[in-house]
Amino acid sequence: MTALAAPSPAAEAPALPAAGSSFYAAMRLLPAAQRDAMYAVYAFCRAVDDVADDGGAREVRAAELDRWRADIDALYAGNPPPRTRPLVEPVRRYGLRREDFQAVIDGMAMDAEADIVAPDAATLDLYCDRVASAVGRLSVRIFGMAEGPGRELAHHLGRALQLTNILRDIDEDAARGRLYLPRERLAGIGLDRPTPEAALRHPRLGEVCAALAAEADAHYRASWRIIAAAPRRATKAPRIMAAAYRLILDGLLARGWAAPRARVKPGKLKLAGVLLRHGIV
Structure with a gap:
């Protein structure tokens, strides 16, 4: 997340997401x-x-x-x-x-102001709300969801996706000097002054990651309860995103947390199955 001295071409017109992305x-x-x-x-x-x-x-x-x-x-x-x-x-x-657009900018500012290293749980939740759930609040209005269920889905699914990203990217983030694992969890394994390098080397890192994965799982489950009660036509995209990212979380759990940690990316056949199951109204 970088500040440019002048607007980049990508900022001048809509940029398409990567063709292979969920x-x-x-x-x-x-x-x-x-x-x-x-x-x-x-x-x-x-x-x-x-x-x-x-x-x-x-x-x-x-x-x-x-x-x-x-x-x-x-x-x-x-x-x-x-x-x-x-x-x-x-x-x-x-x-x-x-306010949702401004919240996204505020989330990016949290990364720009200083490298985030072991935030407390409240700060991590605020970060997830700004960089993920705020995007969800914009998205559910586009999808046509009712206000109450839409905001609730944005809350839970945004956090589920962001926590999955954090777990998937711990090595890449550490290379940038960042560590998004919560301070309280790290203190619980004896890291009172954590650094990215110390956390990734710690023999009990898996305990912290497993706890964060359990939080993500709870948010996925809450998301699916909301999706199940909403009109199917308005939840096509959230269903695909939830199912595709759940594949990443399941892949991380199956791989484990010991180094070296291979990058987890769902296979094309599994993603095709998600599209077949959830892409048809």
Whole structure:
């Protein structure tokens, strides 16, 4: 997540997700208006994520994220800058909320301001809400879910997906100087002043990862309860995302946490099964 001194080309127009990703598979099955809206939201998220990760010095990243905040404010004031114009129609058509876009930026700022290392549980939950559940709140409005169940699904599924990402990416994050495993869990295995390197070397790392995986599992289960009670047409994309990411979590649990940790990626046949099961209304 990196702050750029000037807007990148990707920020000027919607960027398509990777063709092989579960997000792409889920979104391409949506009706055209919903698909275009989701691609515009994706492009925004990708742009601010690039700022936080790859945007140069921290003060440069902070300044660019502030420019994004101002651009979102201008969008809602009726004077959208060029890079927010793809969001104009989705905001109008689906009633997307300014505070959810700003929450995503605030989440990226948490990464940009300092490398996150062993946050306490409350900070980790806030981070998950901003970088994942806020995106979910934007998404469920596009999908057409009712307000109450939609926000509840965004809460649980956003956290399930983000916790799965954290568990999948612990080695890549450590290489960046980051460690998203919660401080309380690390203290429970004797790491009172954890560093990414110390956590990854610790013989009881698996206990921390297994506990976080159990939290993710609880959020997946809550997500499926909400999905089961909602109209099927409005939950096609969330079903695909939940099922595809659950494959990643199951793969991580089957692989285990001992080094060396091979990258877990669901096979094409399993992903095809998810699409066949959940991609047809």
